[in-house]
Amino acid sequence: RIGEWIIEHLMDPIFYNYYGPWVVGVVNSFSPDGLLHDILIGQSTVESLDFMQSFGLLTTGLYVPFDMVLPFVITFYFMLSLLEDVGYLPRLAVLVDTGLHKLGLHGSAVVPTILGFGCNVPGALATRVMETGKQRFIAATLMAIAVPCMAQSAMIFGILGRYGVKWIFIVYCTLFMLYIFIGLLLKKIVRGESPELLLEVPPYRKPDPATLLKKTWTKAYGFLAEAVPFVILGVFIVNLMHVSGVIGVLSTVFAPVLTTLLGLPEGAIVALIMGFLRKDIAIGMLLPLGMSPQQLTISCVILSTYFPCIATFVILLRELGIRDMLKAAGLMITVSLSVGTLMRLVLIGI
Structure with a gap:
């Protein structure tokens, strides 16, 4: 609710009333049309601003991390910092210890899980708190498959929220x-x-407000420093793939899997490819495809489970080693295709 309020009453007015008209005017002043114009702002005009579907570096590339994701990230990191400063996390580990033991873990696994909901990279690093290789492998694999980061969750809420809470519930329940x-x-x-x-x-300790705000700002700034370059790079790559015709070739090659097994349009291959760079921007790339709520729900689950983003992949490769990382990757792809197919049968039908 807090994140949605920030977007509706603060970020959207800034982007649509001030930043959008300004950046379109600036780009039009030196490049009214052509390839450079499309790369920078897409097809956006002052009269028709389209931050989500334009795929411009200065429109979608900045709108996604700052408007759609950052408000939710700030809210999450504030609550996480509050739990840390109060001293509740160790108690939470004790509370969930019995349940996690049934999964081959113990209560400390709640730390990488919670951190993973913020960002999978620190979540992957936090698997070091597990004592044995078995526990580290299980904790890392479960986090990579079933724990979407805050940026990804923000996109899921933003895309599916307009169709009703039940679609969001289906994703997280799955x-x-x-x-x-x-x-x-x-x-x-x-x-x-x-x-x-x-x-x-x-x-229990009484949190210091100044320290709490400083920790929240530090983590949010770290997210922006990591996310914005990847989002802009992702948008740029998509533009190049469209121009070069690569997307058409990939869509043809993977069409049987996407359409027959998963019930998705051929264009969804772009989101799957970009998911290796940033899963949040990959989910954002689903919007221009005009998919139904059922297809969007399936896509969100597949993007959450099929493979970690490149930053998390590098960390997991270092933490688990090549052999265990290959095992985990094989499991992720198998789970993604299996669950996606099952969801297609349930939500869409044969």
């Missing part, structure tokens, strides 16, 4: 069930030990 099912499966098939949790629970 991811939760995958977390449980895959955890139970990995506990049985992955060799290794799952030791008990030994943790000192500190007393």
